[in-house]
Structures are given as C-alpha cells and as structure tokens.
Amino acid sequence: MTAAVQPSRTAFEQPAPPGETDTSALDAIGALPRETLGERVTGELRSLLVAGRLAPGEKLSLRRVAEALGVSMMPVREAVSRLAADGALEVLPGRAVRVPVLSLAQFRELTRLRLVVEGFAAEEAARQATPADIDRIVAFDAAFRQAASADPPDSAAAVAANRDLHFALYEAAAMPSLIEMIERLWLKAGPILNLDMRHEPRRLEGGSAMQAHARLLEAVRRRDAPAARAALEDDIAAAAAHIKETGQLRA
C-alpha cells in the first residue's frame, strides 16, 4: 500500500484559456513532462537495477511490484516487458520474472563490450567536452572521493556518484544513441557490479577507482583522447577483475 507513484492524475492543473491570443507567458513553460505510468515504473526499476538493489537471481512478481508501487499490474507489465527486451530482466518460460544471473562467459563478454563502447565514448568526450561538462565531472568526482574516503565508506553514495561521474563523461560526447547503448550495458552489469560494491565497500579503500578517475579527468582536461580511453579502460578492468575474484558468477 505504499503510495510511491501517485501524482499522475492531479498533474493536469493547467487551465489553458482557449480564446486567448498567445502571450509571452505561455511558451515560457516548456512542454510539461506528461510521463506515462509505465515509463515511470520503468525508470524506477532501472534505477534499482543499476544501483544493485535488486540482486541477481532475485524473483519479481508483477502483482507484488504493482502493489508495492501503488499502481495496477498493467504499467508493471509494460516496464518488465521493456526491461526483458533489453536483457535487464528475464522471464522464465512458465515461472516468474527474475534478475538474470550472469555466467562467467557472459560477464567477460559484457566487460569486453564495455571496453570497446565506453572507451570510444571516453575518446569522443575528451575531444568534445565543454568547460561546463568538465565542471560537472569534477563535481561528481569530488562526491565520489568524499563517499569513498569516509569512514565507514558510504557505499550507496559512492555507487550513485560513480554512475553520475561516468555518465557525465559520456554525455560530453553528445551522442544520444551511444548513451543508450551504455545504459543498456550498465543495466546488465549493474546488479553484480554494484551489489558487490554495496556489500564490500572495502574495495573502495584500494583507491584504484579514485586513481583512474583522476587520470581520466586530467586526460579530458588536456583533450588527450587516447589517455582518456586508457584511464577508463583501467577503471573498468579493475572493477571487472575484482568481480571475477569474488566468484559470484555462474559456471
């Protein structure tokens, strides 16, 4: 009964007088979001997945999720259908829908694809980044350092800041479809990566991520595309190596 997703119906408060010639005040407000319920549920599940708050192998029930979010089963169906099409969720033939458990081979493939795609994004970002882009990256980097250096480390904040840092970089490349591709990769790899970081915040103490971020940031500042790619690849490879060591992957 938790009413988490309520304010949809009441969002249509706009009178919009019909017989009025358009004045300057009308177009001041851009097109209001008009987000559908299914999209909202999709976003909710996506953020839960990339944050690692849904563990691999965890089963989901359409009715349970619907009840938890205070909506009907219909929007949840749409959200799960979309995420299943992306491989972020999987629906077993007759059973329930669950978060996929990656095999070692699947994780290795995902890591290789991340190196290729996100490496390219880092190169392009180093070439195209504006000062405003760099400022955003710096801010998220500071947030990540603070969360990771705290005692004890704030794993949830570190996960969020790490995500924001990476996507601030990728958005500097100004390639929307590329960002969608990377989001899909994160959706698949997020559950293991960030579930682990959440459970084992000691990994942050090694500082390899902070070091890679520092090199990345400096490379972007110098517009050094190959160096940016190298730093990002180190960041991805270090995290992947740690996951492989812990051995939470299927045979």
Added chain:
Amino acid sequence: MTAAVQPSRTAFEQPAPPGETDTSALDAIGALPRETLGERVTGELRSLLVAGRLAPGEKLSLRRVAEALGVSMMPVREAVSRLAADGALEVLPGRAVRVPVLSLAQFRELTRLRLVVEGFAAEEAARQATPADIDRIVAFDAAFRQAASADPPDSAAAVAANRDLHFALYEAAAMPSLIEMIERLWLKAGPILNLDMRHEPRRLEGGSAMQAHARLLEAVRRRDAPAARAALEDDIAAAAAHIKETGQLRA
C-alpha cells in the same frame, strides 16, 4: 497475414531440469518453441523494420496491426512497447505510434556507432570464425550476388541476403550481447537504408557492396582482422554516403 516469422535470434537457453533421470527418448526432443504471442508480433515487426517495409514517418495503429495479424490488441501493445524502448518505434505524446524519421545528425551518429561496433565484430569474427561459419557467409554472399546481378535486380532478396550475410559474420564472433547491440542499430537504421535500396535498386549495380563483401570474405579466410574491419567499414560508409546524397533525412 505474412507468416514470415523468422527464426528468433534471441535463442532462449533452458537450463537442464534438476530432478531429471535421463532416459534416451526424452532428450531427443529439444525444448519445444513455447513462443508467446507478444514475442511473435515483436519478431514480425522487427523483420518488417529491418527490411525497410515500414517507411520512416509511417503511422501504426495498435488496433489495425492487431486486426491485421489476427490477434488481440494486447500482444501488439507489448511488441510496440519493446520496440519503442529500443528506439525502433516512437510513440508521440497523444497521437499515434510511428516509425521514427531520423535527422541527419542522428543518422551520422548511428553510422559512427555502426563503424565502431560492427567493425569490432568483424575483427573478432575474423579471429574466431570456424569453417562452418565461413561456409554460411559464402552461401549468403552468393545469394546476394545473384539477387544484385539479376536484371532487374531482386531488391527484396538482396536486402534479405545482405542482412543474412552480415549477421552470419557477426555470429561468428560468438558474442550474443554484441549481436543484440548490432540488431538494435539495424533496427534504427534499417528503415532508411533498406527502404532506399528497395526503391533504388540501381545502387546495387555499382557493385561497391559486392566488392566490399568479397574483400571482407577474403580477409576472414586469411584471419586478417584489421582487413576485415576495413572492408566492413567501407561497406557501411558507402551505403551511408549514398543515403546522405539522396537527402531523405530530416534537417
């Protein structure tokens, strides 16, 4: 209507049943299809999109599609929802759902991503291809040559053979998630690319595609990954250049 449901690429691997006392006759029959209606409709729409049989800007109606396919509106909703999540279709806020019309900038970005991703796939395929993989590529190459060299050129067969040729190559890389990524790119670029090839089969007469395919095939045979990437990049670039010339793209 058209029962051209292609063999589903997203092969669903079933785990072995846990409490099974394996007899001889049981495992002879593989897992029976068990394809849901929504998945079938999704596959149907996907094949229509990549084949260019749905023109950019064309509007779709859930009820019309449902009636045409002889199913309820429900599976069509699911299919459209999935394809919209992939960007292969777009649902306007209050209007109908339509095939997106790409802007020039979007098409350029898509082409760059194809060069990166499919180029990587070609390299990996050149390294990993088995003789059976090469045989399949050869067969589709022959089909493409025949369709393109006919008088008049069989544009529909050429489009299909070109798709089969490319994906036979990519499947040789043995990276399922990579293939999903490429399928998504083709889903977005397919409508313009193949709609044009369908309308302007003269493009095939230039022979640039056949020449690139020949170089590609030879490179794979020699296990020459850089050469395979170069040949594939030429193939993609030539097609993209032709589309840009015709100027069917939005401003």
Added chain:
DNA sequence: TGTCGTGATCTGTGATCACAGTTAGGTTGG
C-alpha cells in the same frame, strides 16, 4: 522412511472494457 500423486495457490498471458485526449471532417457564421 522415502517417493509419488494431487490439489490449492500463485505465476504471466491474453482479452475485453472504460476513459481522457487528440484529430479530422463537416458545418455554421462572418
């Protein structure tokens, strides 16, 4: 004690209904 049948309960899938919003076409007033 171990194993298999069996029914209750839950699962996703599909169909049907209801509704607000948009669009298009016809009509009326200028």
Added chain:
DNA sequence: CCAACCTAACTGTGATCACAGATCACGACA
C-alpha cells in the same frame, strides 16, 4: 469564399477479468 467552431471517430493508457501452466506443500501408498 474563408475561417472558426463543434461534433464524432479514433488514439493509446490503464483496469479488470479469465485462463493455462507451474510451483509448492501436504498426504497417501509402497
């Protein structure tokens, strides 16, 4: 003759109902 309004048909979205299949627990038989 043109423009504005107004009605009717159609759009996707969401809810509710119906159903086949799967899971799990309990109980009977060997």
